[in-house]
Amino acid sequence: xxxxxxxxxLFTNGQMEPRGNxxxxxxxxxxxxxxxxxxxxRKYFGGNxxxxxxxxxxxxxxxxRYGDCKSDDPPKYCERSWCYVDRDNCNxxxxxxxxxxxxxxxxxTCGYLDSFTYTHRRDSLKYETLKVGYNSxxxxxxxxxNKNGSFAINDAWSGPIVxxxxxxxxxxxxxxxxxxxxxxxxNGSKDFFGASNFDFCVYATSLGYLDMCxxxxxxxxxxxxxxxxxxxxxxxxxLIVHDGTVDxxxxxxxxxxxxxxxxxxxxxxxxVFFTMPMMGMLMYFHEYDNPGTAFPRNExxxxxxxxxxxxxxxxxxxEDNKDDKDSVEIMSRKIxxxxxxxxxxxxxxxxxxxxxxAQGVVSLSGKIHxxxxxxxxxxxxxxxxxxxxxxxxxxxxxxGIDGIDSAIKKGYxxxxxxxxxxxxxxxxxxxxxxxxxxxxDGKPGFSCPSxxxxxxxxxxxxxxxxxxxxxxxxxxxxxxxxxAMHNRGYHCNKTKVGDSLHYALEGIPIFSGRAxxxxxxxxxxxGKGEMxxxxxxxxxxxxxxxxxxxxxxxxxxxxxGVWIVTFGVAIIALLxxxxxxxxxxxxxxxxxxxxxxxxxxxxxxNPPPYEVIIGGYRYDAEGHELRKVGGQGTxxxxxxxxxxxxxxxxxxxxxxxxxxxxxxxxTSLRRADSLYKGFFHVTDEIKVRKD
Numbered sequence: 001x002x003x004x005x006x007x008x009x010l011f012t013n014g015q016m017e018p019r020g021n022x023x024x025x026x027x028x029x030x031x032x033x034x035x036x037x038x039x040x041x042r043k044y045f046g047g048n049x050x051x052x053x054x055x056x057x058x059x060x061x062x063x064x065r066y067g068d069c070k071s072d073d074p075p076k077y078c079e080r081s082w083c084y085v086d087r088d089n090c091n092x093x094x095x096x097x098x099x100x101x102x103x104x105x106x107x108x109t110c111g112y113l114d115s116f117t118y119t120h121r122r123d124s125l126k127y128e129t130l131k132v133g134y135n136s137x138x139x140x141x142x143x144x145x146n147k148n149g150s151f152a153i154n155d156a157w158s159g160p161i162v163x164x165x166x167x168x169x170x171x172x173x174x175x176x177x178x179x180x181x182x183x184x185x186x187n188g189s190k191d192f193f194g195a196s197n198f199d200f201c202v203y204a205t206s207l208g209y210l211d212m213c214x215x216x217x218x219x220x221x222x223x224x225x226x227x228x229x230x231x232x233x234x235x236x237x238x239l240i241v242h243d244g245t246v247d248x249x250x251x252x253x254x255x256x257x258x259x260x261x262x263x264x265x266x267x268x269x270x271x272v273f274f275t276m277p278m279m280g281m282l283m284y285f286h287e288y289d290n291p292g293t294a295f296p297r298n299e300x301x302x303x304x305x306x307x308x309x310x311x312x313x314x315x316x317x318x319e320d321n322k323d324d325k326d327s328v329e330i331m332s333r334k335i336x337x338x339x340x341x342x343x344x345x346x347x348x349x350x351x352x353x354x355x356x357x358a359q360g361v362v363s364l365s366g367k368i369h370x371x372x373x374x375x376x377x378x379x380x381x382x383x384x385x386x387x388x389x390x391x392x393x394x395x396x397x398x399x400g401i402d403g404i405d406s407a408i409k410k411g412y413x414x415x416x417x418x419x420x421x422x423x424x425x426x427x428x429x430x431x432x433x434x435x436x437x438x439x440x441d442g443k444p445g446f447s448c449p450s451x452x453x454x455x456x457x458x459x460x461x462x463x464x465x466x467x468x469x470x471x472x473x474x475x476x477x478x479x480x481x482x483x484a485m486h487n488r489g490y491h492c493n494k495t496k497v498g499d500s501l502h503y504a505l506e507g508i509p510i511f512s513g514r515a516x517x518x519x520x521x522x523x524x525x526x527g528k529g530e531m532x533x534x535x536x537x538x539x540x541x542x543x544x545x546x547x548x549x550x551x552x553x554x555x556x557x558x559x560x561g562v563w564i565v566t567f568g569v570a571i572i573a574l575l576x577x578x579x580x581x582x583x584x585x586x587x588x589x590x591x592x593x594x595x596x597x598x599x600x601x602x603x604x605x606n607p608p609p610y611e612v613i614i615g616g617y618r619y620d621a622e623g624h625e626l627r628k629v630g631g632q633g634t635x636x637x638x639x640x641x642x643x644x645x646x647x648x649x650x651x652x653x654x655x656x657x658x659x660x661x662x663x664x665x666x667t668s669l670r671r672a673d674s675l676y677k678g679f680f681h682v683t684d685e686i687k688v689r690k691d
Contacts (some may be wrong), residue, residue: 017058017533018057018058018059019057019058020057020058020083020085020106020109020110021092021108021109021111022054023090023091023092023107023109024085024089024090024091024092024094024106024108025085025086025089025090025109026056026058026083026084026085026109027058027083027085029055029056029084029100029103030102040098040099041099041100044066044067044099045066046066046451047082050572054226055082055083055084055103055105056083056084057083058083058109058110058111059080059081059082059083060078060079060080060081061081061083062077062078062084063078063079063148063461063609064078068119069616070639073118075115075116076115077107077114077116077119080107080110080112080113080115080116081107081110081111081112082105082106082109082110082112082114082116083105083106083109083110084097084103084104084105084106085104085105085106085109086104087104090104090106090109092106092108093106093107093108093114094106094108094109094110095114095117098124111506116517118520121517121520121521122172122343122518122520122521123519124517125172125173125174125517125521126172126173126174126224127173127174128174128175129174129176129177130169130174130175130176130177130211130212130514131174131177131179131209131210131211131212132165132176132177132178132179132210132212132213132214133151133178133179133180133181133201133204133205133210133213133214134146134150134151134152134157134162134178134213134215135150135151135197135198135201135213135214135215136148136150136152136215136216137159137454138236138305138452138453138454138455139417139452139453139454139455139457139477139478139480139481139484139485140216140454140478140480140481140483140484141159141160141480141483141484141487141538141539141540142159142160142161142216142233142235142480142506142538143159143160143161143215143216143231143506144157144158144159144161144162144214144215144216144374145157145158145159145162146158150180150197150198150201151178151179151180151181151197151201151213152178152640153179153180157214159216159538160506160531160534160535160537160538161214161215161216161232162214162227162231163527163534163537164507164522164530164531165214165508166536167525167530168518168521168522168525171521171524171525172517172521179210180202181201181203181204181209181210182204182209183206183210185200185203185204186200188203189203189204191223192226194418194441194443194447195440195441195447195448195449196418196449197449198213198215198217199223200215201215201219201509202217202223202226202227202375202509203226205227205509205510206226206227206509206511206512208512210511211510211511211513211514211518212508212509212510212511212514212518213508213509214303214508215327215508216232216233216506217229217506217507217508217509218417218420218423218504218505218506219231219418219505219506219507220419220422220423220506223509227509227511228508228509228510228511228515228519229325229507229508229509229510230507230510230518230519230522231505231506231507232405232506232507232508232510232526232531233506233531233535234503234504234505234506235478235479235480235504235506236479236500236502236504237420237423237424237475237476237477237478237479237500237501237502237503237504238462238477238478238479238482238497238500238501239403239407239475239476239496239497239498239501240457240458240474240475240476240477240482240494240495240496241401241461241463241473241475241494241495241496241497242461242463242493242494243493243494243495249253256480258388259388261387261388262383262384262387262388264493265385271380275376276345276348276349276352277345277348277358279348279369279372279373279376279463280344280345280346280347280348280349281341281344281345281348282348282369283344283348283361283366283369283370283373284340284341284343284344286361286363286365286366286369287362287363287366290362290363290366291360291362292360292362293363294343294347294359294360295340295344295510296335297334297335298332298333298335299332299333299335300331303307307602316347331411337625342571347359348373351373351377352376352377352381354379355372355377355378355381356374356377357370357377359410364675366370377421387487387524389510401497401498402423402497402498402499403498403499403501404428404430404501407473407474408430408434412472412473412474413434413435413436413468413472413473413474414430414434414436414472414474414475414572415435415436415446415456415457415458415460415461415472415474415475415476415478416435416444416445416446416457416475416476416613417445417446417447417454417457417477418438418443418444418445418446418447418453419445419504420445420476420477420478421435421444421445421476422444422445423502423504424501424502425477427501427502428501430599432444435472436460436468436469436470436471437469438453439451454477454481455485457475457476457477457481458475458477458481458482458485458490458491458494460472461473461474461475461491461494475494476501476652478504479496479500480497482494482496483539483540483542486540486542486543486544487512487540487541487542488543489543489544491551492544492545497628497651512513519618558616
């Protein structure tokens with residue numbers, strides 16, 4: 001709008017006002033100057049002095065006359081009008097003359113843009129050698145990096161900003177001389193900034209000892225107050241928290257407890273120790289002593305009497321007891337209530353784990369009660385599964401933390417780099433005491449040159465810490481730092497939460513004497529998208545496991561609780577097996593009667609589809625008889641023509657004094673282990689054959 005007004009004032013009936021706009025009138029420059037003999041001036045004017053009317057009034061003073069304006073392809077500024085002006089009496093754009101130290105010129109007062117300054121700026125860099133200090137960023141991926149650290153004088157520098165500066169040097173034709181600031185400036189830098197090598201480079205640049213510094217520098221008020229900063233990029237700043245996993249034994253116990261997190265302790269107690277046992281016992285109440293029920297009043301048992309042997313050597317016991325007379329008999333006995341209650345409770349737990357009550361229910365009241373069990377199992381399992389899935393795949397990140405205020409309300413403290421800490425303190429008014437102090441100068445935020453401040457932010461993040469002078473609950477850092485960590489597989493258990501707190505401006509410091517020329521070159525390249533291309537080429541990819549979205553693959557550590565419960569139950573089962581085996585062997589060696597249940601049932605109380613054979617005898621449930629298995633010439637009677645598990649066998653009723661061919665009873669489990677070797681081998685255990 002201002003340019004339109006200026007242009008309107010310059011032209012009358014299509015003619016330009018020769019003296020420029022009244023807001024910045026042209027002047028008559030002195031006829032002579034102190035710099036008239038300057039070699040650059042004489043070269044520009046072809047070895048002659050400039051004409052007396054050069055720069056007087058608005059005119060194309062250079063067109064087809066001087067410098068590049070005489071070439072076949074002259075720059076745009078050659079055909080634009082300008083004049084010399086009094087800077088103190090000019091409110092329009094004007095520039096300091098590159099040739100005459102006491103003059104200022106303006107294209108704006110004549111209605112044109114200044115392209116001469118831009119062209120001359122680029123040309124002023126050509127063949128120049130710039131003194132450049134390189135700092136190695138301790139974090140992120142958008143800056144400059146060298147394994148030998150800051151101010152390294154080698155060719156091992158890498159990073160998008162390094163490539164961008166090299167592209168600018170190639171484009172403008174200047175050379176780069178890597179160098180460190182004079183060491184004697186460090187004390188002055190410490191007094192003004194602190195001990196940071198980055199601030200040291202900024203300090204040296206502001207004084208002119210370096211032309212610029214190369215790295216990713218956070219632009220803040222203090223740095224901008226002493227030198228020019230060219231903005232290269234902006235990066236969001238986030239709260240960084242643990243994703244709920246921790247390291248070492250803490251990881252193990254934490255993930256073991258995950259299985260219980262879907263319900264509170266009170267809910268678990270009510271489910272496991274009251275509801276499931278009670279529903280099972282009530283089912284026993286409904287079903288007890290009904291025909292075909294899993295809870296009969298009586299059971300059939302085998303009573304064995306005899307010496308039993310007293311040696312660990314089975315063969316020796318056989319020889320010693322050849323003449324012993326053992327006896328067996330079948331009896332019906334009442335099943336104790338506690339056994340039924342244990343069975344009912346077990347079935348109730350099994351129905352919960354399997355999601356169904358697989359035992360047949362025969363009574364009407366039991367069937368109605370079964371609906372209650374089914375509903376309970378369905379609802380509890382559905383809620384448990386949903387909650388566990390949510391916890392395992394999207395475990396709470398310090399639940400409830402979505403910003404600075406909520407973190408402070410919970411009493412959490414923060415880790416941050418010094419620059420970020422200063423920004424957050426100024427922007428949000430956070431008390432500096434909430435930030436973990438630097439280990440060297442004790443100020444809020446890390447800036448120690450030797451401690452890798454940006455990585456330290458992650459290393460000292462511990463949500464369960466008790467030392468606020470060393471550790472923090474939450475980190476505050478740039479997103480690029482988190483991306484860089486995940487790209488190397490580090491700190492995969494840390495993630496951002498909430499919205500960005502701030503956008504940190506990144507840039508490079510430039511000496512004021514070089515600022516106009518360098519910033520012109522940098523802006524041209526940035527406008528062409530070259531900075532964006534360099535950043536895209538270095539954008540890192542995370543190698544951490546993906547924990548976002550649905551259907552996330554769970555790690556071995558997250559399933560720690562599953563392993564513990566599964567193998568814990570398996571170990572308990574092995575212990576029970578050992579105890580039962582031990583007791584059975586002791587009973588086999590002890591004289592007297594042994595009572596053993598003849599009928600066997602599966603986990604749901606159903607009889608298995610197998611024959612029960614004990615000590616060479618098979619129990620006939622229909623006739624309530626024990627039948628000896630073995631002999632020659634007699635075939636097993638069976639309704640199933642395919643049933644011939646034993647080949648030929650002799651079936652005979654059990655008598656009280658039945659004796660085998662060795663002259664001793666064959667009903668003792670321990671003594672019957674060698675009978676009928678042609679058909680099967682009987683040991684201390686109950687042997688079954690499929691019917």
